[in-house]
Amino acid sequence: MDISIYIDADACPVKAEIYRVAERYSLKVFVVSNSYINVPRDPRHELIVVSDGFDAADNWIAERAGSGDIVITADIPLADRSLKKGAAAIGSTGVAFTLSSIGMAMANRELMSNLRAMGEVTGGPKPMAARDRSRFLSTLDETIQKIRKQNKGGTS
Numbered sequence: 001m002d003i004s005i006y007i008d009a010d011a012c013p014v015k016a017e018i019y020r021v022a023e024r025y026s027l028k029v030f031v032v033s034n035s036y037i038n039v040p041r042d043p044r045h046e047l048i049v050v051s052d053g054f055d056a057a058d059n060w061i062a063e064r065a066g067s068g069d070i071v072i073t074a075d076i077p078l079a080d081r082s083l084k085k086g087a088a089a090i091g092s093t094g095v096a097f098t099l100s101s102i103g104m105a106m107a108n109r110e111l112m113s114n115l116r117a118m119g120e121v122t123g124g125p126k127p128m129a130a131r132d133r134s135r136f137l138s139t140l141d142e143t144i145q146k147i148r149k150q151n152k153g154g155t156s
Contacts (some may be wrong), residue, residue: 008073009033013128014092032057088143094135134154
């Protein structure tokens with residue numbers, strides 16, 4: 001089974017890192033966006049431009065990603081949907097979502113949404129730091145290795 005990487009690409013700050021890792025492992029990459037973005041000229045990299053409808057990119061990814069695939073997203077509901085279909089999900093700062101951690105992430109997302117609505121919290125996430133990029137690369141590499149090991153050993 002081949003590993004495919006699905007990027008929720010519109011606000012993804014680590015696309016260049018994903019392309020490098022995918023090239024090293026010869027993996028297929030689906031770059032899913034609401035508008036045209038530059039994608040390296042590589043037959044394994046495919047730009048998918050979806051409508052600008054609400055969650056169009058998330059829906060496209062969730063309908064296709066499955067067991068043995070990797071979804072790169074900062075969108076917690078998309079990570080949840082991906083995990084439920086058997087895909088691995090990694091945030092752009094390198095935090096891997098798991099079936100045991102996604103519930104807390106969903107609850108925290110809801111809490112922060114409520115606090116923002118009440119004006120208690122303003123601003124967005126912290127800017128990407130070099131250590132976030134490093135952690136992302138490490139997590140992506142570890143995830144690929146884990147999936148490859150599982151695929152060689154049959155079902156686990």
